[in-house]
Every structure is written in structure tokens, then in C-alpha cells.
Amino acid sequence: MALDADTFRQITETIDRFVRDRLIPAEAQVDEDNAIPPDIVSEMRDLGLFGLSIPEEYGGLGLTMVEEVELAFRLGRASPAFRSLIGTNNGIGSQGILLDGTEQQKQTWLPRLASGEVIGSFALTEPDSGSDAASISLSADPDGVDFILNGTKRYITNAPIAGLFTVMARTDRTIEGAKGITAFLVEGNTPGLSVGLPDRKMGQRGTKTADVVFQNCRVPASSIIGGIAGRGFSTAMKVLDRGRLHISAVCVGAAERLLDDALSFAMNRRQFNAPISEFQLIQAMLADSRTELYAGKCMVMDAARRRDLGEAVSLEASCCKLYCSEMVGRVADRAVQIHGGAGYMADYPVERFYRDVRLFRLYEGTSQIQQLVIARNMIRQHQGQN
Structure with a gap:
């Protein structure tokens, strides 16, 4: 259920101030230190940013998809590192538990994720399994009432600071593809789980990604999301629509920030005795950017509204992400x-x-994966109409 208009307006105004007064001024420091200052992390917890999409009954704000993308537009105007810190708790780190978890799993983990007490991490990608997520090979072999995990995950967001990992592992190696994959909830301090050195990336300094290595890591069967083996890939796919719409909204916010900075620079930079904003070729770049930005924002809002109405939006979410x-x-x-x-x-x-x-x-599905998802959905829809 959507928040009342006054409450949501207060939230958006608070986020606008937080982005303007706290996040943007800290961007250079975050890039230099490759870390978000602890006082800002604490403020993000106090503002409820770790629980935007988690229902109120579990300690979150319980925002609708439209409300979430509205806030993502605003958060996207600051360095992506800030949004990345809260992203997993709101997305793939919590939504799998919310959609398919047992009530005990929900009660145990969702309030802690919503408060930011625990940082979530989603461990799917492997050294030899990226876009082909159904080919993962990390093994989970039964041993009495437990499972023993062995293998390596790669490029795992928030891994160095995570208290809870959602781990996709293969519980049945006799089945190829998605049906043999199970989702486990593994605490960060579990013996046999180790995290590699933080990755050195092209950009998004301040975000933390790393390898996660499992060496005879013992987890109880009760850590399987929903208690049902072989459903892990299905769980992962269910959370993608929301995640892709969220990332799309962040892209819109980043584009707005970039365009504002470019316009401000163009109006103040003088060449040939005139601001360069008066030059038609500069104006063309500004106009093209504004047009594309507007189109992207409209797409995201339309898909978010459709999702809130209960419509299937896998095709639309991929269109937005692409x-x-x-x-x-x-x-x-x-x-x-x-x-x-x-x-x-x-x-x-x-x-x-x-x-x-x-x-x-690249992440949340590469552009090429989105193209495949879109085309395959189109083909299925056409076949269903004939």
C-alpha cells in the first residue's frame, strides 16, 4: 500500500536534503578513501534507507515500486557507491527471503536487514559463470542434516562487509541447468567461508566487491530459503524485475546529475567571447541528453506503476534496464x-x-542479456496470441 502523499513528500524532501548536503559533498572523499565514512553509513541507517522495499511488519518502510524508484531517482544523483551499500539489502539480499523464505527466516533476517544491522550480499556469479547463471558449479553436498559447500563466487557486491550471504549452490549435480540449484542463507562468520581482497575496479570506488570462497563450509538444511532444494534459480529470477527497475531509476538519477553539471559548465565556460551554451553543437548534445533522459524516466515510471498493479513486467523491466x-x-x-x-x-x-x-x-544482467530477455518474451507473447 502506498504511503499517504504528505508522508511521502516529507521522505522525498528529506532524501533531497541528504543527497545535497551530505552525500554529494562527500563524493571526493569516498573516491579518495575507497570507503564511505562511518557517520554517513549511520545516517543512512537512521533514515531507513536499508529497508526501503522491506514491509513495515518486518521493520522496513514498505515502499511501493513507484515510491522506490522516486527515491532511487534522487539517490542516483550522488555517487553510485552510496546506493550500492543499501542496494542489496533492498533488492536481491532481502527479496528472495521475502518472496520464498519461511516465516522464521523472514522474522530472523528481514528486520536486521531493514535496520542496516546486517549487510546482505548475493553470491551468484562465479569465475566461469556470469551471464550463464544457470551453469554455476559451487557444490552443496548433503552430509546428514547439513550441506557442505565448496567453490568460489566472484565480483560479489558488499562481500567484505556482509553479515549474510544468499548463496546459489548446486545441490544436485546429476541435473544440468537451473533445476539443480538451491539458495542458501549463510552467515558471514560461518567456518569455511572466507572473503578475498577487495577488487580493484575501474570506477564506483567506495563500493566493495570481492571473491567469496567456500572450503568445506557446513550449513544446516534449515538455511535453504523456503526449505525447498532446487528452487534457488527460480528465487533469483523472481527478484530481478524489482532490481532492474531500481537500477534503471538510479541510471536516470545519474543522468540528471551529469546533465545538470554539463549545463552549468556550458553556461559558465566562455569561448570566442560567448558562453559555450550558445553554440548550436553544444546545444544539440544538451538537447539529445535531455530527450533521452526524459524517455528513460517515463519508461521506469510506467513499468513501476504496472508492477504495483500486479502486472508481469519482466519484458518492461528489461527494456528499462537496457x-x-x-x-x-x-x-x-x-x-x-x-x-x-x-x-x-x-x-x-x-x-x-x-x-x-x-x-x-554489466550488472543485474548485461545489455546483451536484456536484449535476449526482451526478444524471448516477445516471441512467447506472440506465440500465445496465435
Whole structure:
């Protein structure tokens, strides 16, 4: 159920101030230190940002999809590192428990995720399994009433600070593909679980990703999400629509920030005795960026409304993820071009954002995976109509 208009307006105004007064001024420090200051993390907890999508009965804000993307538009205007910290708790780290978990699992973990007491992490990708997620090989072999996990996960967001991992493991190696995969809830301090050194990435400094290694890691059967083996891949797929719409909204927010910075620079930078904003080729780049940004925002809002109405939006969510992640890359490129040589310097935020937004085309499903999802959904819909 949506919040009443006054309450939600107060929340958005609070987030606007927080982004403007706390997050944006801290961006350079986060990039330099490769870490978010603890006082900002504490403020994010106090604001309830770790529980945006978790229902109120479990300690979250229980936002609708439309409300969540509205806040993601705002959070996206700051460095993606801030949003990444809370992203897993609101998305794939909690939604699998919410959708398929037992009531005991929900009561145990959702309030702690919503408060930010525990940072969640979703362990799916492996060294030899990325876009082909159904080919994962991390094994979970039964041993009495327990399972023994062995294998490695790669590029796992928030792994160095996670207290809870949702781990996709193969419980039945006689079955190829998705049906042999099970989702486990594994606490970060479980013996046999170790986290590698933080990855060195092109951008999004301040986010933490790393390998997660399982060596004879014993977990009880009660840690299986929902208590049902072989349903892990299905659980993972269920949470993708919300995650892809959230990331799409963040891309829109980042594009808005980039365009504002580019416009401000163009209006103040003078060449040939005039602001460069008066030059038609600069205006063309600004106009193209504004048009694409508007289109992306409309797409996200439309898909979010449809999801809140209970419609299946896998196709629309992939359309949004494909378009918005590619769109923000084009806007970032134009923003650097408008800045000229200054855009290549680390003194200006556009240089950092140019690197940061490149990742959006890769995670939560690459652009090419989105194209496949869209086309396959179109084909199924057409077949169903004939």
C-alpha cells in the first residue's frame, strides 16, 4: 500500500536534503578513501534507507515500486557507491527471503536487514559463470542434516562487509541447468567461508566487491530459503524485475546529475567571447541528453506503476534496464565532451561519473542479456496470441 502523499513528500524532501548536503559533498572523499565514512553509513541507517522495499511488519518502510524508484531517482544523483551499500539489502539480499523464505527466516533476517544491522550480499556469479547463471558449479553436498559447500563466487557486491550471504549452490549435480540449484542463507562468520581482497575496479570506488570462497563450509538444511532444494534459480529470477527497475531509476538519477553539471559548465565556460551554451553543437548534445533522459524516466515510471498493479513486467523491466543503462553512458560521454579537456580531469565530477556509470551496463544482467530477455518474451507473447 502506498504511503499517504504528505508522508511521502516529507521522505522525498528529506532524501533531497541528504543527497545535497551530505552525500554529494562527500563524493571526493569516498573516491579518495575507497570507503564511505562511518557517520554517513549511520545516517543512512537512521533514515531507513536499508529497508526501503522491506514491509513495515518486518521493520522496513514498505515502499511501493513507484515510491522506490522516486527515491532511487534522487539517490542516483550522488555517487553510485552510496546506493550500492543499501542496494542489496533492498533488492536481491532481502527479496528472495521475502518472496520464498519461511516465516522464521523472514522474522530472523528481514528486520536486521531493514535496520542496516546486517549487510546482505548475493553470491551468484562465479569465475566461469556470469551471464550463464544457470551453469554455476559451487557444490552443496548433503552430509546428514547439513550441506557442505565448496567453490568460489566472484565480483560479489558488499562481500567484505556482509553479515549474510544468499548463496546459489548446486545441490544436485546429476541435473544440468537451473533445476539443480538451491539458495542458501549463510552467515558471514560461518567456518569455511572466507572473503578475498577487495577488487580493484575501474570506477564506483567506495563500493566493495570481492571473491567469496567456500572450503568445506557446513550449513544446516534449515538455511535453504523456503526449505525447498532446487528452487534457488527460480528465487533469483523472481527478484530481478524489482532490481532492474531500481537500477534503471538510479541510471536516470545519474543522468540528471551529469546533465545538470554539463549545463552549468556550458553556461559558465566562455569561448570566442560567448558562453559555450550558445553554440548550436553544444546545444544539440544538451538537447539529445535531455530527450533521452526524459524517455528513460517515463519508461521506469510506467513499468513501476504496472508492477504495483500486479502486472508481469519482466519484458518492461528489461527494456528499462537496457535503455537506461545505455542512456546514462551516452549522457556521461556527452558531459565529458561538453567539459572539453576539463572533463578528462579528476577535478570535475563528470570524470568520476563517466567511469562509475559504465558498470550499469554489466550488472543485474548485461545489455546483451536484456536484449535476449526482451526478444524471448516477445516471441512467447506472440506465440500465445496465435
